[in-house]
Amino acid sequence: xxxxxxxxxxxxxxxxxxxxxxxxxxxxxxxxxxxxxxxxxxxxxxxxxxxxxxxxxxxxxxxxxxxxxxxxxxxxxxxxxxxxxxxxxxxxxxxxxxxxxxxxxxxxxxxxxxxxxxxxxxxxxxxxxxxxxxxxxxxxxxxxxxxxxxxxxxxxxxxxxxxxxxxxxxxxxxxxxxxxxxxxxxxxxxxxxxxxxxx
Numbered sequence: 001x002x003x004x005x006x007x008x009x010x011x012x013x014x015x016x017x018x019x020x021x022x023x024x025x026x027x028x029x030x031x032x033x034x035x036x037x038x039x040x041x042x043x044x045x046x047x048x049x050x051x052x053x054x055x056x057x058x059x060x061x062x063x064x065x066x067x068x069x070x071x072x073x074x075x076x077x078x079x080x081x082x083x084x085x086x087x088x089x090x091x092x093x094x095x096x097x098x099x100x101x102x103x104x105x106x107x108x109x110x111x112x113x114x115x116x117x118x119x120x121x122x123x124x125x126x127x128x129x130x131x132x133x134x135x136x137x138x139x140x141x142x143x144x145x146x147x148x149x150x151x152x153x154x155x156x157x158x159x160x161x162x163x164x165x166x167x168x169x170x171x172x173x174x175x176x177x178x179x180x181x182x183x184x185x186x187x188x189x190x191x192x193x194x195x196x197x198x199x
Contacts (some may be wrong), residue, residue: 021120023115
């Protein structure tokens, strides 16, 4: 639980009180996922948002040919879930599974809304996260439209230097929207980037 407390303090640049943190803890469900175990499968309603205490997960769709398109790579101090399904109680189009054995803290939508109402720092945290997610989505859309595969990979490594040790090249290629063969060529073409990633 200390990881969550540190996360709240860091994100809000405040110090949450013991009383407010106790209210938060009371609403969270500790949960463990083994590697390759699902948190969510397409067609299910996403009942929980998950805070990653330890481990790594991915959120993805599967097309008609069985190809996986990864939309989110989640590690410690990140939230992962299908926000639309979670808030609207509609069937999800996504899968979420564990890339590593993972420890999570789960919260459902009514519990989250109650915390937003009762704990000012939670309301502030939600506002900050919504803003950052909107910015990240805008940047990713820009990169997908305007940047070359090489530029997208270099930016990915700069932003997430440890991900190459935790996610396979196949997963990273899917996340970047490029083929594994293209990623392999990029790593050969940009050895300084590959060296940074592998160090």
